[in-house]
Amino acid sequence: MNNESLQVQDIGEQGLLKILQCFCPAEIIGDDAAVLSTEPDQSLVVTTDVLVDGVHFSDRTTSPKDVGWRSAAANLSDLAAMGASGLGITVGLGLPGNVAVNWVEQLYQGMTECLQQYNIPIVGGDVVRSPVITISITAFGQAHPNRIIYRNKARVGDAIVVTGVHGASAAGLELLVHSQLGGSLSDSARLALIKAHQRPQPRLDVLPLLWQILDPSSPLPLPVSGMDSSDGLADAIVQICRASCVGAVINSTKIPLPTAFQNWLTKEQALEYALYGGEDFELVLCLPKEPASLLVEQLGKGAAIIGTIVEGSTALLGDDNQKTPDQVLTLSRGFRHFES
Amino acid sequence: MNNESLQVQDIGEQGLLKILQCFCPAEIIGDDAAVLSTEPDQSLVVTTDVLVDGVHFSDRTTSPKDVGWRSAAANLSDLAAMGASGLGITVGLGLPGNVAVNWVEQLYQGMTECLQQYNIPIVGGDVVRSPVITISITAFGQAHPNRIIYRNKARVGDAIVVTGVHGASAAGLELLVHSQLGGSLSDSARLALIKAHQRPQPRLDVLPLLWQILDPSSPLPLPVSGMDSSDGLADAIVQICRASCVGAVINSTKIPLPTAFQNWLTKEQALEYALYGGEDFELVLCLPKEPASLLVEQLGKGAAIIGTIVEGSTALLGDDNQKTPDQVLTLSRGFRHFES
Numbered sequence: 003m004n005n006e007s008l009q010v011q012d013i014g015e016q017g018l019l020k021i022l023q024c025f026c027p028a029e030i031i032g033d034d035a036a037v038l039s040t041e042p043d044q045s046l047v048v049t050t051d052v053l054v055d056g057v058h059f060s061d062r063t064t065s066p067k068d069v070g071w072r073s074a075a076a077n078l079s080d081l082a083a084m085g086a087s088g089l090g091i092t093v094g095l096g097l098p099g100n101v102a103v104n105w106v107e108q109l110y111q112g113m114t115e116c117l118q119q120y121n122i123p124i125v126g127g128d129v130v131r132s133p134v135i136t137i138s139i140t141a142f143g144q145a146h147p148n149r150i151i152y153r154n155k156a157r158v159g160d161a162i163v164v165t166g167v168h169g170a171s172a173a174g175l176e177l178l179v180h181s182q183l184g185g186s187l188s189d190s191a192r193l194a195l196i197k198a199h200q201r202p203q204p205r206l207d208v209l210p211l212l213w214q215i216l217d218p219s220s221p222l223p224l225p226v227s228g229m230d231s232s233d234g235l236a237d238a239i240v241q242i243c244r245a246s247c248v249g250a251v252i253n254s255t256k257i258p259l260p261t262a263f264q265n266w267l268t269k270e271q272a273l274e275y276a277l278y279g280g281e282d283f284e285l286v287l288c289l290p291k292e293p294a295s296l297l298v299e300q301l302g303k304g305a306a307i308i309g310t311i312v313e314g315s316t317a318l319l320g321d322d323n324q325k326t327p328d329q330v331l332t333l334s335r336g337f338r339h340f341e342s
Numbered sequence: 343m344n345n346e347s348l349q350v351q352d353i354g355e356q357g358l359l360k361i362l363q364c365f366c367p368a369e370i371i372g373d374d375a376a377v378l379s380t381e382p383d384q385s386l387v388v389t390t391d392v393l394v395d396g397v398h399f400s401d402r403t404t405s406p407k408d409v410g411w412r413s414a415a416a417n418l419s420d421l422a423a424m425g426a427s428g429l430g431i432t433v434g435l436g437l438p439g440n441v442a443v444n445w446v447e448q449l450y451q452g453m454t455e456c457l458q459q460y461n462i463p464i465v466g467g468d469v470v471r472s473p474v475i476t477i478s479i480t481a482f483g484q485a486h487p488n489r490i491i492y493r494n495k496a497r498v499g500d501a502i503v504v505t506g507v508h509g510a511s512a513a514g515l516e517l518l519v520h521s522q523l524g525g526s527l528s529d530s531a532r533l534a535l536i537k538a539h540q541r542p543q544p545r546l547d548v549l550p551l552l553w554q555i556l557d558p559s560s561p562l563p564l565p566v567s568g569m570d571s572s573d574g575l576a577d578a579i580v581q582i583c584r585a586s587c588v589g590a591v592i593n594s595t596k597i598p599l600p601t602a603f604q605n606w607l608t609k610e611q612a613l614e615y616a617l618y619g620g621e622d623f624e625l626v627l628c629l630p631k632e633p634a635s636l637l638v639e640q641l642g643k644g645a646a647i648i649g650t651i652v653e654g655s656t657a658l659l660g661d662d663n664q665k666t667p668d669q670v671l672t673l674s675r676g677f678r679h680f681e682s
Contacts, residue, residue: 032585033493034423034569035389037485042382048465049375050480052434054472083374094392094434094478125388128478132394138434138468138478140390145377153373229374245372 010106011099018097018106018129025110027123036125038089044144047086051076055135063178066105068200069137070112076232077141078120078204079283083230085151085209086143090125091117093139096132109137120206148223149213151287154245155227160311161294162250163228163287165205167304168235169272170260172279174199184266191262198260202283205230211300215293228287236277236331238286239309239317246288249314252331254321258304277319277331350446351439358437358446358469365450367463376465378429384484387426391416395475403518406445408540409477410452416572417481418460418544419623423570425491425549426483430465431457433479436472449477460546488563489553491627494585495567500651501634502590505545505625507644508575509612510600512619514539524606531602538600542623545570551640555633568627576617576671578626579649579657586628589654592671594661598644617659617671 010018023031030036040046051073053059059069074091081088093113097106113124122141174195177184184192216224227246231238235257243250254273263272288311289297298305317331350358363371370376380386391413393399399409414431421428433453437446453464462481514535517524524532556564567586571578575597583590594613603612628651629637638645657671 034420035387035426035481035483037424037490038386038388039487040380040384040386044380046378046380046386046429046482047375048378048430048432048480048482050432050434050466050468050478052436052468052470052472052476052478054436054470054476056473057471080374084377086375089386090388092388092390092480094390094480096392096394096476126390128390128392130392130394131397132392132474132476133396134473136392136394136436136472136476136478138390138392138476140388140432140434140480141375142386142388142482143375150377 006102006104008103009099010097010101010103013103015129018103021103021107022110022127022129025114025124027125030123030125036090036092038125040089040144043146045147045150047081047084047143047145047150048140049077049080050138050140053137063175064200066108067112070109071116071201073137073139074113074116075202075204075283077139078116078122078206079230079232081141081143082204082206082209083151083228083285084145085149086145087209088120088122088141088143088206090123091139091141093124093127093137095127095129096134096136097129098133098135099131101135148220151226151228153227153229153242156242156246156248156288156311158248158311158313159290160288161291161307162239162252162309162311163289163294163297163305164231164235164258164284164308165208165287165301165305166282166284167258167260168231168282168284169263169275169279170195170198171202171281172275173260173263186265187262195260195262199281202281204283205285208285208301212297215296215300216289226287226289228285231282231284231286232280234278234280235282235286237280237333240331240333242286242288243315243317247315249312250309250317251312252309252317252319254319256306256308258306346442346444348443349439350437350441350443353443355469358443361443361447362450362467362469365454365464366466370463370465376430376432378465378482380429380484383486385487385490387421387424387483387485388480389417389420390478390480393477403515404540406448407452410449411456411541413477413479414453414456415542415544415623417479418456418462418546419570419572421481421483422544422546422549423491423568423625424483424485425489426485427549428460428462428546429482429484430463431479431481433464433467433477435467435469436474436476437469438473438475439471441475488560491566491568493567493569493582496582496586496588496628496651498588498651498653499630500628501631501647502579502592502649502651503627503629503634503637503645504571504575504598504648505548505627505641505645506622507598507600508571508622508624509603509615509619510535510538511542511621512615513600513603526605527602535600535602539621542621544623545625548625548641552637555636555640556629566627566629568625571622571624571626572620574618574620575622575626577620577673580671580673582626582628583655583657587655589652590649590657591652592649592657592659594659596646596648598646
């Protein structure tokens with residue numbers, strides 16, 4: 003039997019753990035729990051996600067390496083959305099016995115590649131038998147209590163910043179599932195969209211810029227709120243408005259779109275992807291206009307102010323053309339988990 | 343449709359989350375991640391477990407409330423085994439659409455009942471669709487760096503303490519699966535064994551006593567090592583010996599057994615349950631003889647010194663009778679996850 007065809011049931015739990023431990027820092031392995039140092043005066047920030055084969059990922063569109071990258075990225079994005087730097091993740095795996103050992107190694111390789119960009123270790127986990135591949139990741143980070151980004155602190159007058167383009171991930175998935183689509187796209191444009199889906203970047207890099215701009219020496223909580231756009235840009239804006247008891251006015255022409263959309267999609271299609279596609283893992287931040295402009299300038303690469311927080315309770319989407327009626331944004335049109 | 347027959351797919355993810363949030367502290371809900379305070383000078387301790395329906399639990403032997411209790415208890419036991427006090431847990435749930443909402447509520451009720459004994463909150467989670475019920479728990483705790491209980495610090499001459507009786511949980515499971523067994527047991531003895539299986543107690547209560555006995559004002563790491571006996575008492579002893587590069591001599595007559603075993607099992611059967619049954623969730627601690635005796639005295643209820651750490655690399659089981667040859671302890675004979 004060659005290495006490629008080796009299955010999980012051939013080497014058992016202990017054999018698999020031995021392989022997976024190579025992806026963890028050596029000093030952390032082999033106790034009932036992992037021990038990590040935290041800095042004083044920091045709060046602990048914790049988030050968890052469960053991914054199920056056939057529900058959240060599929061061999062048809064995603065290699066095990068990309069499944070690993072994406073599942074790590076989703077959790078790190080939640081940390082970034084809270085203003086937290088990452089300390090580590092734990093990985094709970096449920097595996098059928100006939101899964102290739104190589105598949106599991108590739109999964110860990112993908113997770114590690116994403117995590118290593120931020121020096122975040124896999125600090126522990128569990129591997130169990132299951133009839134369906136299940137990946138459960140818990141990420142934990144730390145943040146100074148004055149620098150936590152809650153979604154319920156948006157204030158009237160705040161500018162609404164997005165840290166990058168929206169719609170690319172959903173369009174990339176569409177191109178993977180329906181390869182006949184996008185005939186007008188160049189190869190590089192097609193690959194760029196697909197990569198946006200397979201290798202999304204959690205925006206932990208935004209935080210140091212943000213703190214620098216907002217004067218971190220202040221003894222008060224910093225004037226920034228927001229969340230990530232993992233469930234769609236529209237969802238993020240509506241969630242922030244609901245949590246903060248405010249409204250929002252969004253200028254649709256300001257929403258940064260992938261350049262590849264220009265020669266492929268209508269304006270309406272492009273906006274649909276951007277607002278409701280999801281999984282772009284950008285941050286949607288509300289902060290006063292002056293620091294907002296500075297942040298956008300320093301971020302570059304598609305960052306933009308797309309609107310303003312206003313009084314009220316609805317998020318309205320308009321454009322520069324006064325003839326188009328405003329549209330009320332709604333929560334994600336993404337698939338609803340349990341409905342048949 | 344009455345409430346009892348309501349299924350997860352009838353109320354969707356959002357409906358279910360609304361119900362489950364009642365089990366979480368209100369101030370923690372509704373952001374990308376949960377925020378927790380930690381004390382300065384404490385290390386973060388993290389552990390994770392995945393439980394799969396049909397693999398780790400079954401409706402035949404375990405009610406949803408007991409599944410909840412046991413899954414919380416297993417994680418808290420890992421924290422206790424590291425010397426950590428609990429800060430919170432996250433719960434990732436994979437659920438088929440046809441699971442009764444009431445089943446999920448009972449699961450959370452059971453987890454909460456176990457956690458509330460130690461004031462540990464459920465701080466977050468994820469609920470997703472899955473073909474099989476999957477429960478993934480990550481527990482967070484904190485411990486002073488000098489008070490962390492590693493398994494690789496056992497020293498020659500240490501007494502080996504168990505914090506309570508062993509074998510009760512496995513015997514309780516056996517009685518649940520094969521109800522014709524144990525005909526000689528009184529009803530109360532039978533129920534006590536079954537309860538030991540359904541409602542194991544993580545031994546976080548041991549830690550304050552231990553610190554008090556070991557002089558917590560010392561600036562040095564405290565002289566205690568060990569782990570929990572979740573995978574069996576023999577497994578714990580062998581793991582400690584391997585990690586610490588030492589041997590152990592165990593006196594089988596000192597291993598505390600459930601009183602119910604006396605009129606039911608042979609000496610050999612009783613020892614088999616105690617050594618290899620698993621899931622008793624007691625602590626196996628190695629520490630100098632004097633504090634070990636004090637600890638056993640203060641713990642009462644089945645706590646005992648069962649042996650001594652010696653030079654070498656094997657864990658030998660003997661008894662007071664010099665005619666019986668010593669037996670070498672091996673790792674758990676518990677089921678091996680992936681082998682068919």
